[in-house]
Amino acid sequence: MASNQVHEPEPTIGRLVHDATRDVSTLVQKEIQLAKSELKVSVKAGGIGIGLFAAAGFILVLAVIMLSVAFAYFINWNGEGLALHWAFLIVFGAYALIAALLGFLGVRSVKKVRAPERAIEQGKGIPNALKGKHTV
Numbered sequence: 835m836a837s838n839q840v841h842e843p844e845p846t847i848g849r850l851v852h853d854a855t856r857d858v859s860t861l862v863q864k865e866i867q868l869a870k871s872e873l874k875v876s877v878k879a880g881g882i883g884i885g886l887f888a889a890a891g892f893i894l895v896l897a898v899i900m901l902s903v904a905f906a907y908f909i910n911w912n913g914e915g916l917a918l919h920w921a922f923l924i925v926f927g928a929y930a931l932i933a934a935l936l937g938f939l940g941v942r943s944v945k946k947v948r949a950p951e952r953a954i955e956q957g958k959g960i961p962n963a964l965k966g967k968h969t970v
Contacts, residue, residue, distance in 0.1 A: 894933045
């Protein structure tokens with residue numbers, strides 16, 4: 835009985851370098867995709883936080899205007915009673931509360947921004963993988 839085994843030729847150095855280069859390129863591309871997807875979530879949370887800060891600033895400007903008008907009515911008291919200027923102060927207080935709420939929500943949203951931790955951790959393992967070291 836003669837065995838007809840086909841021996842595959844040993845890969846050449848050039849072929850091994852080509853395969854390694856292709857594998858490293860694929861690995862780097864996948865790491866970049868992972869980092870992009872993690873950053874997309876963080877950027878969205880940061881954008882919402884910035885929008886809420888902008889809204890809080892705008893409402894605070896409105897509150898300052900209302901406070902200014904209320905002070906003007908205090909100075910120019912027309913003897914009719916407290917109703918009009920107290921109404922302006924109540925509106926100012928409502929604007930200030932809304933601005934405080936938006937500012938609080940903005941701080942909470944900005945705190946959700948994180949670095950792409952998984953991509954960084956996996957990226958740190960690339961040099962060891964290229965050296966043939968296996969880390970767990």
